[in-house]
Amino acid sequence: MTKIERNERLIRLCLLVVAFSAISVLAVITIFIFEQGTPIMFKYGFKNFLLGQDWYPSEKSFGLFPMIVGSLMVTLGALIIGVPLGLASAIFLTEFSNRRLARILKPFIELLAGIPSVVYGFIGLMFLIPFIRENLGGPGLSVLASSIILGVMILPTVTSIAIDSIRAVPDSFREGSIALGATKWQTVKMVILPAARSGIVAGVVLGMGRAIGETMAVIMVAGNAAAIPDSILAPVRTLTSNIALEMAYASGEHRQALFATGVILFVIIMILNTIANLTSARQKKR
Amino acid sequence: MRIKPRIEQKIAQSVLMFFTFIAVLVLVFILAVILKNGLPQLSLEFLSRNPADMGREGGILSTIVATIYLTIIALLVATPLGVGTAIYLTEYTVENRITRIIRFGAECLAGIPSIIFGLFGFILFVNRLKFGWSILSGGLTLAFMVLPTIIRTSEEAIKAVPASYRLVSFSLGSTRWQTVTKVVLPSAIPGIITGIILSIGRSIGETAAVIFTAGSALRMPTSLFSSSRSMAVHFYILAREGISMSKAYGTAAVLVIAILIVNLITYYLMERYIKHRS
Amino acid sequence: MKTTGITVRNFSHYYGQHQSLKNLNLDVYRNEILGIIGPAKSGKSTFLTCLNRLNDLIPGSRVEGKILIDNQDIYQPDVDVVALRRKLGLVFATPVPLPTTIYENVVYGVRLLGKNNHQELDDIVEDSLEKAGLWNEVKDRLKTSALKLSGGQQQRLCLARVLALKPEYIMLDEPTSGLDPISTMKIEDSLRILKNDFTIILVTNNTKQAARIADRTAFFLMGELIEIDETAIIFTRPSDERTEAYLQGKFG
Numbered sequence: 001m002t003k004i005e006r007n008e009r010l011i012r013l014c015l016l017v018v019a020f021s022a023i024s025v026l027a028v029i030t031i032f033i034f035e036q037g038t039p040i041m042f043k044y045g046f047k048n049f050l051l052g053q054d055w056y057p058s059e060k061s062f063g064l065f066p067m068i069v070g071s072l073m074v075t076l077g078a079l080i081i082g083v084p085l086g087l088a089s090a091i092f093l094t095e096f097s098n099r100r101l102a103r104i105l106k107p108f109i110e111l112l113a114g115i116p117s118v119v120y121g122f123i124g125l126m127f128l129i130p131f132i133r134e135n136l137g138g139p140g141l142s143v144l145a146s147s148i149i150l151g152v153m154i155l156p157t158v159t160s161i162a163i164d165s166i167r168a169v170p171d172s173f174r175e176g177s178i179a180l181g182a183t184k185w186q187t188v189k190m191v192i193l194p195a196a197r198s199g200i201v202a203g204v205v206l207g208m209g210r211a212i213g214e215t216m217a218v219i220m221v222a223g224n225a226a227a228i229p230d231s232i233l234a235p236v237r238t239l240t241s242n243i244a245l246e247m248a249y250a251s252g253e254h255r256q257a258l259f260a261t262g263v264i265l266f267v268i269i270m271i272l273n274t275i276a277n278l279t280s281a282r283q284k285k286r
Numbered sequence: 287m288r289i290k291p292r293i294e295q296k297i298a299q300s301v302l303m304f305f306t307f308i309a310v311l312v313l314v315f316i317l318a319v320i321l322k323n324g325l326p327q328l329s330l331e332f333l334s335r336n337p338a339d340m341g342r343e344g345g346i347l348s349t350i351v352a353t354i355y356l357t358i359i360a361l362l363v364a365t366p367l368g369v370g371t372a373i374y375l376t377e378y379t380v381e382n383r384i385t386r387i388i389r390f391g392a393e394c395l396a397g398i399p400s401i402i403f404g405l406f407g408f409i410l411f412v413n414r415l416k417f418g419w420s421i422l423s424g425g426l427t428l429a430f431m432v433l434p435t436i437i438r439t440s441e442e443a444i445k446a447v448p449a450s451y452r453l454v455s456f457s458l459g460s461t462r463w464q465t466v467t468k469v470v471l472p473s474a475i476p477g478i479i480t481g482i483i484l485s486i487g488r489s490i491g492e493t494a495a496v497i498f499t500a501g502s503a504l505r506m507p508t509s510l511f512s513s514s515r516s517m518a519v520h521f522y523i524l525a526r527e528g529i530s531m532s533k534a535y536g537t538a539a540v541l542v543i544a545i546l547i548v549n550l551i552t553y554y555l556m557e558r559y560i561k562h563r564s
Numbered sequence: 565m566k567t568t569g570i571t572v573r574n575f576s577h578y579y580g581q582h583q584s585l586k587n588l589n590l591d592v593y594r595n596e597i598l599g600i601i602g603p604a605k606s607g608k609s610t611f612l613t614c615l616n617r618l619n620d621l622i623p624g625s626r627v628e629g630k631i632l633i634d635n636q637d638i639y640q641p642d643v644d645v646v647a648l649r650r651k652l653g654l655v656f657a658t659p660v661p662l663p664t665t666i667y668e669n670v671v672y673g674v675r676l677l678g679k680n681n682h683q684e685l686d687d688i689v690e691d692s693l694e695k696a697g698l699w700n701e702v703k704d705r706l707k708t709s710a711l712k713l714s715g716g717q718q719q720r721l722c723l724a725r726v727l728a729l730k731p732e733y734i735m736l737d738e739p740t741s742g743l744d745p746i747s748t749m750k751i752e753d754s755l756r757i758l759k760n761d762f763t764i765i766l767v768t769n770n771t772k773q774a775a776r777i778a779d780r781t782a783f784f785l786m787g788e789l790i791e792i793d794e795t796a797i798i799f800t801r802p803s804d805e806r807t808e809a810y811l812q813g814k815f816g
Contacts, residue, residue, distance in 0.1 A: 004461055004644075004646060007461075007463070008461055008462055008463060011462075011463045012374075012378050012462075014370075015370055015371075015373055015374035015378055016374055016378070018366070018367055018370035018371055018374065019370065019371040019374035019375060019388050020388065021367040021370075021371060021433065022367075022371060022388065022391045022392040022395050022433055022434060022437060023387060023388055023390070023391025023392075024391075025391075025395060025430045025433065026391045026394050026395045026398075027391075028406075028410070029395075029398065029402065029403070029406045029430075032405075032406050032409050032410060033402065033405060033406060036405075036409055084305060085305050085308060085309045086309070088301070088302045088305030088306060088309075089302075089305060089306040089309045089310070091302055092299075092302040092303055092305070092306040093306065096299050096302060096303070097303075097306075105306075105310060107553050108310070108313070109309070109310070109313065110549075110553075111546065111549045111550075111553070112313045112316070112317075114484075114487045114488075114491065114545045114546075114548070114549045115316070115317075115491070115542060115545055116490070116491030116492070116493065116518050116521075116541055116542075116545065117491070117493065118491075118493050118518055118521055118522045118525070118538075119316070119320060119491075119521075119538050119541065119542060120316070121522075121525075122521070122525045122534065122538060123315075123316050123319060123320070125525065125526075126319075126531075127319070152312055152313070152316075155309055155312075155313075156313075159309070182291075183291045183292060183294070183295040184295060184299075185291075185294060185295040185298040185299065186291055186294075186295070188298075189298075206397075209397050209399075212399070213397075213398070213399025213400070213401070213402075214399070215399065215400065215401040215493075215494040216493045216494050216522055219526070220522075220525065220526055240399060240401045240494075243401050243404075243405060244401055244404075244494055244497075244498075247404075247405070247408070247498055248498075258405075259405060259409075262401070262402055262405050265399065265401075265402065266398070266402055269397055269398060269399060269402075270394065270397075272397065273393065273394050273397040276397070277390070277393060380623050448660075450656070450658070450660040451660065451662060451663075452621075453618065453621075453656065453660075454656065454660045454662065454722075455662070455672070456618060456621060456649065457616065457618055457649055457653075457654040457656075458649070458650075458653075458672055458673035458676070458725065458726070458729060459646050459647070459649045459650035459673050459676060459729060460646070460673070460676050461646060464676055468672070468676075469662060472663075472664075473663055
């Protein structure tokens with residue numbers, strides 16, 4: 001008896017320790033990134049990091065503003081391309097297509113969420129870049145190319161989550177609306193999308209997180225010039241690329257500055273995460 | 287006036303269909319290009335020989351081996367932690383502040399970009415713990431990356447086990463742990479495996495987190511502490527440095543096929559699991 | 565002479581704020597079938613889970629008063645709950661075979677004790693299924709899935725699973741509520757025989773079932789024990805008018 005109880009208590013304790021693994025990893029990552037990244041921000045001043053226009057690590061000039069703008073631009077671009085496509089696919093597959101087509105296409109789209117990001121970058125490099133260069137001008141490696149590639153990459157995420165939240169809308173809503181004489185589209189527009197809104201928003205935020213955090217695909221198509229792009233056809237460098245491009249050879253303060261880049265990225269992602277958590281929690285509550 | 291909503295409906299439907307068509311077309315195009323250019327590169331030689339001359343010649347054997355090692359280490363570490371967390375959350379506690387903190391941690395971890403994991407793994411494993419660029423550092427970093435996936439899928443699978451099974455087990459005189467190991471886990475296994483397979487897919491395809499922790503040495507890994515290049519990293523270097531586009535296509539095809547197989551297995555398992563339950 | 569097996573004194577049970585059992589006082593004699601009748605939500609099932617402390621698993625569950633089983637106060641902190649649950653086997657209202665073979669279902673509780681001797685397990689399986697009246701129907705397919713059995717067979721399997729534990733008490737919670745008349749009859753037949761070796765507490769929402777097989781019958785209403793007596797007396801001249809009203813089908 002006491003032996004069984006002691007064993008059970010021991011097991012419970014072990015599991016509790018294990019259960020803290022995820023939050024501990026999160027804590028350790030946070031601590032390490034901040035420990036490595038913040039001292040140099042204090043040394044040269046937050047303002048210089050956040051708003052400085054020049055990134056010349058060899059001359060101790062660590063302005064991240066172009067990269068922050070770059071990240072936000074390509075993420076916005078990705079949303080402009082990925083969200084309409086993803087949302088439209090989700091609405092079409094749930095409300096307008098026949099069941100068989102949806103049964104084939106949904107897994108297919110989800111399958112593509114698993115394709116490694118480098119493959120997306122490679123396709124962009126081989127086909128999109130030459131196309132932009134020859135038809136629209138500029139070097140091809142650009143904000144536009146990055147946005148398109150990222151937009152395609154977040155498409156499966158947005159579609160899949162939107163499908164799930166549209167399917168979660170009770171059929172009685174649809175029946176009620178149709179019974180009142182609304183067309184299918186009016187039903188979608190006025191009943192289903194509002195009801196599924198917070199789920200869709202959570203999907204978009206997740207897609208946004210994926211876009212802003214993506215590294216390798218962006219490096220391959222962005223051109224990576226550390227300057228604020230003056231058009232969507234100009235090259236761009238994101239926060240993630242800034243880290244990945246220079247990490248291999250950086251040392252000393254240069255390396256610390258890359259960790260500082262990580263800190264800024266981390267904070268942006270955490271804000272997005274929290275928003276996503278709050279919206280999905282609100283959906284659950286409803 | 288009466289015809290207008292129907293026209294609107296027709297237009298909306300066409301636009302939606304067109305957008306869906308574009309989305310699917312783009313995705314089909316990506317698959318088609320990789321397979322069309324990559325499959326002709328594949329041969330037994332390509333799979334069974336090590337890369338030579340920076341990858342211009344030879345095959346990709348060492349990168350396949352490195353990828354497998356990295357994935358195995360990641361799963362060996364992440365599976366017990368993830369499944370253990372899921373068991374604790376579902377079987378050993380009720381919803382309270384602690385479970386909310388644990389779930390919050392897992393969800394945040396899931397949102398952290400892989401480059402951040404790379405930076406972290408580099409500082410902790412490569413530098414502080416002095417594992418160097420190695421299979422071990424890369425595998426541990428990947429383990430942390432896939433941990434949230436395993437927690438979430440396992441938790442869902444365990445929650446789906448009927449409560450009556452637990453009651454029966456307890457009423458027949460089993461302890462909580464016996465109920466977990468003899469009734470709950472066996473019933474939840476397909477769902478847990480789904481999470482593990484998803485994690486395999488992520489580990490195979492990951493580049494940013496691996497390149498700074500496992501390194502990019504092009505030789506066959508001989509120990510946990512060998513620096514080695516995974517398939518995805520190899521593909522990235524081949525493509526970005528323009529070393530050999532044909533070899534890059536070949537590597538991409540292997541990667542994509544591996545991921546497709548992994549995902550198809552997952553999909554099949556989930557379908558069967560859902561059918562089995564209903 | 566009747567020996568007392570279970571003694572319940574001033575016993576109350578709460579789910580959080582809600583009192584589900586109110587100050588019960590009753591005895592259960594050895595080798596009797598005690599029928600418990602009453603409308604839904606009258607505390608019958610809760611009472612069973614109090615006897616084997618399955619209610620421990622429900623958050624917010626709380627008890628007052630005493631239950632003595634073979635003179636042991638089962639709510640004392642040093643009680644071996646696992647052993648208690650083996651001593652009082654419970655058959656649930658809906659048959660819940662575990663998702664494994666017929667054989668493994670029967671030996672589930674036995675294996676938990678670490679018994680793995682094949683011959684011993686085989687004997688237990690045959691003996692338990694025999695007593696539950698299922699052996700002849702399944703002896704050729706013991707290694708097939710228990711989920712493939714019919715509802716009535718599943719319920720008898722659940723009974724066999726409890727018998728394999730060699731309990732002293734068998735508690736059945738509306739065991740035939742979802743079954744056809746023939747399956748019901750088979751289970752009732754088994755119970756009549758089992759009475760010789762076990763003490764049986766049978767919760768039923770079918771008053772006729774209690775009339776058919778119970779030695780004594782208790783009537784529960786809204787968590788209270790209205791009366792308990794010889795079955796013949798309860799059904800012919802109950803002392804409380806609520807019992808009479810219930811038996812005549814005026815409510816419930």
